[in-house]
Amino acid sequence: MELPYSEPYKIKMVEPIYPSTREERVKWITAAKFNLFNLKSNQVLIDLLTDSGTGAMSDRQWAAIMMGDESYAGASSYYNLKEAIKNIIGFDYFLPTHQGRAAENVLFSAMVKEGQVVPGNSHFDTTKGHIEFRKAHAIDCTIDEAFNTTLEHPFKGNVDLNKLEKVYKEYPKEKIPFVIITITCNSSGGQPVSIENMKAVSELSKKYGIKVIYDSARFAENAYFIKLREKGYENKTIKEIVKEMFSYADAMTMSSKKDGIVNIGGFIGMRDEELFKQASFYNIIFEGYITYGGMAGRDMNALAVGLDEATEFVYLQSRIEQIAYLGKKLKDAGVPLQQPFGGHAIFVDAKRFLPNLPKEHFLAQTLAVELYIEAGVRGVEIGAILADRDPDTRENRFPDLELLRLAIPRRVYTYKHMDVVAQGLINVFERRNEILSGYRIVKEAPLMRHFTVELEKI
Secondary structure: OOOOOOOOOOOOOOOOOOOOOHHHHHHHHHHOOOOHHHOOHHHOOEEOOOOOOOOOOOHHHHHHHHOOOOOOOOOHHHHHHHHHHHHHOOOOEEEEEOOHHHHHHHHHHHHOOOOOEEEEOOOOHHHHHHHHHOOOEEEEOEOHHHHOOOOOOOOOOOEOHHHHHHHHHHOOHHHOOEEEEEOOEHHHOOEOOOHHHHHHHHHHHHHHOOEEEEEOOOHHHHHHHHHHHOOOOOOOOHHHHHHHHHHOOOEEEEEOOOOOOOOOOEEEEEOOHHHHHHHHHHHHHHOOOOOOOOOOHHHHHHHHHHHHHHOOHHHHHHHHHHHHHHHHHHHHOOOOEOOOOOOOEEEEEHHHHOOOOOHHHOHHHHHHHHHHHHHOEEOEEEOHHHHOEOOOOOOEOOOOOOEEEEEOOOOOOOHHHHHHHHHHHHHHHHOHHHOOOOEEEEEOOOOOHHHOOEEEEO
16 A cells, blocks of 8 residues: 655644633634734634735755844845855845735836836736836736636636736837736736746737836745646746746846745845845845845845755655645535645635625625634735725726635645634535624724724624
């Protein structure tokens, strides 16, 4: 008999979690104004709010932390990270930042101007926020297949080339600072982008003189899907695939809290020295000196090791198979999901889960609250609240996909934890017809409202 699969690591330290009662959770979520961001961590049994900065570091990473060089300028930790980025990703120039949205803030300050448009594949919330903060507009060019959650398509993160070329023809190139490709595409369900599509976007953009930027938070997971799904890459290593992926980009932003497997940090990678100089100006203003940029030397050391570990097949197989395990349990129970399963999370289709509620009740948020009350599991809404208001009309935007995201931290939870998550959501699914109303907004910020929004039950 074939041996069963086991995780490629041992558990060295544990952190206790509190198993709360249903009555406690009702009280806590009400006090939090039905916003799961407002919950305290000790009020959560299994925390799937995000996979950002919530992973467990390896013994090699902790050892690297102890070797951190905290010199203000020219620290050895900076050069360790510079070498790792060059070797693994291929960019000659880089700037460290304290996290991904800081990288966007620095790069977009150098590149995005008022009145411009930025096409891409379902821009994530911070990306869209930084674009709209500069009074520019994000234009979604994702393929239509991404918005049908029942459809099996290997690369639902792909850019629709016809949609993209339409933008290139409609606007002069001075109005388009770059096209941004998110790998994997979070807002469409953690879906990967194929190398074929990356190459085609690069060729089309060169034809029109437009730069290509990657939002690279989950680039290693994207490479894993390419190895499994794209013809001609099955025998290539993850690191070989990563190198080719980034060969089609002019620059990148990185939230290292995802596929860097660290608790804090980010960076910008660039090919062009002139862009590096422009971005350095803003890095010094917003982040710090260019050789630390908001990161401690110890964190740069841990990130250099994390980039190496994250681009190994055995690690990625362990991570993504755990997510597939949760997805299969839910799918077998009839829970409607984005298919195929994503690389960092399971995305529940709230429109199909709660078909009788109107969209104005914020379906994914309603489902997130119900799951928390049922099982103490904290997910996050990727839907109308996150989509924010139209910057011109100030009307609510209701996206095609209304999703509850269950993001799995790296190397943190066991398969037994996944069983609890699955059963909790299945319990909610079995009583879904008893959920007769959702929530309305009573207080919101003008931009990126989902972090601090306050709600009340309708």
